[in-house]
Amino acid sequence: MSSNPVAETVASLMPRAKAELTELVAFESVADFGQFPRSESEGAADWIAGALRAEGFQDVALLDTPDGTQSVYGFLPGPEGARTVLLYAHYDVQPPLDEAAWTSPPFALTERDGRWYGRGSADCKGGVIMHLLAVRALKATGGVPVHIKVIAEGSEEQGTGGLERYAEEHPELLSADAIVIGDAGNLRTGLPTVTTTLRGMTMVRVQIDTLEGNLHSGQFGGAAPDALGALIRVLDSLRTEDGSTAVDGLASETVWDGVQYDEEQFRADARVLDGVELIGSGSVADRIWARPAVTVLGIDCPPVVGATPSVQARARALVSLRVPPGVEAAEATKLLQAHLEAHTPWGARVRTEQIGQGQPFSADTTSPAYAAMADAMAVAYPGRQMRYAGQGGSIPLCNTLADLYPRAEILLIGLSEPAARIHAVDESVSPEELERLSVAEALFLRNYAAS
Incomplete structure (x- = not known):
């Protein structure tokens, strides 16, 4: 990564980021309260609220959403007249499945082979840490140039719609000029990617x-x-x-007309057994995104x-x-x-x-926010051009926000590249991706403020 103050600051903060992600992953915050204690999710929400307050966020609140879970909200004011950017992540996680099949305990962040393993490390507690790193880097290198709202959802994996309904009942709360959803991922490690469609x-x-x-x-x-x-x-x-x-x-x-997904790479990413065929017809991108x-x-x-x-x-x-x-x-x-x-x-x-x-989602890639993100990604990933990809999963909140704020520009980035194995045994996050995407997000906020 080319040397610049933001990148240097994020690099210096990575040991702290690992320690914080270790604390956050330790909460068994599965929003299925028949199987997992509610106190674990409440503990994770309290942790995030405390982290936001420590960074100077105002109006930090635990929002009781209609599905019986909590989302965490905070507002960090920027210069007068600045644009507002909403940063989203979720702190609830999938169940660990077969705990005995994990190489290391699912709720204990463990470093191995250059990656950090633990449930939620990529999806999406790592996204919470990414947002914190970006804010800290900006504060340390000249200040935050936009108003920032953060929302950390507590039941995204359950699909129960609590935050969507809360947002509809409080339409001003999450209003923003641009929205960064930190719950997607690069097409592969090291290839900067913005997700433009969701099934x-x-x-x-x-x-x-x-x-x-x-x-x-x-x-x-x-x-x-x-x-x-x-x-x-x-x-x-x-x-x-x-x-x-x-x-x-x-x-x-x-048919999918964006970046393609090499079939052999997909077989490796999906860990398809030798001799077993892929299913369906058309390109891999057609099948998983379109x-x-x-x-x-x-x-x-x-x-x-x-x-x-x-x-x-x-x-x-x-x-x-x-x-x-x-x-x-x-x-x-x-x-x-x-x-x-x-x-x-x-x-x-x-x-x-x-x-x-x-609902499925499709973004407007012609907006100024995409140009600002492309410039930021070029710095965070030297020699790499930002690519557009789809994602087979769904983030229901995207459509709610698009309906509530039709002028808002929505971008999806995140840490869930294929090697992360989200929702599976041995989920992990690449610390290099966490570092680079945190740099990209910080630079995006600076670029967007100036655009």
Whole structure:
């Protein structure tokens, strides 16, 4: 990285950043309070509130959102008449899954092979630290040139919409000229990337009932309708022979015209086993950024261990559908539910229920904020040009903010590059990416103030 005061300051702050991320990762802040203590999420929120107060933020508050969680807000005033920039991250995390499968404990930040491992290290507690580093670097090198608002959400991973509804009820709170969502990631480590589209998401629970109760498979099997067998046939109908998503009435041929994702690189990033084919058709970018994608998230059925020779009377599954820009999530939900019901065999009773939903997002890349970010990225990543990419995941708040503040310029950056393995075992963050993106964000704020 070329030498400049902001970069030098961020570099000097990295040991502190590691110590702070260690403290923040230690909170088991999964916003599923049936499985994880609420006190862990409250502790993480208190930690962030304290960090904001220490940096001079005003009006720091723990916002009680309608879904029963807390988001942290703070405001740092800049020069009179300056623009306002909102910095977003979330402090809630995914469950650790199989803790025994982690190489090191999921809630203990551990350095290994040049990366920092721990749940939330990249998604998205590292984003909180990134925002703090950018603010500190500006304060140490001439001051903060814009008004800064920070919002750290407490339930992004649950998709329960608490912060979205709170923002709608308090529309002035998060108003800004530009919004930096620190919850995306570079296409690969070292390649500066701004995410310009997000797929939306809907989740539907499907339940199939065929009998009043389980039956002995020897006595009744072969004629008695098996609910689990019916469910398997329904779920299989959601894909074509090559694995492409096939929901009746939902278009699936859109083409991605931005930066491409090399297939061999994707196989390596996704850790696809040798000999196993990728699913779907079109380019990798088409499949993961521009087209719908269905995933069976879970099935309620007897485990293999302890299973009895029974015809199952009931079976359930949770199905996720990622929705590309240009498709309304509500319409996609209706199509998915109709498909599941239409493809249920044998006259079995089927019931579908929507569990969560988020709209897709597409940014305006012609805005001045994108030029300011491109210049900042060029300094933080010497010799690299900022690229535009999509993201297969969803951040429902983006659409809420775009609707509330249609003139605001929205940029998505972050630490969740493929090697971070967010949502999986052994999630990690690259400290080099944290350093460079913190520099980029600080320089963006300075560039944007002058634009």
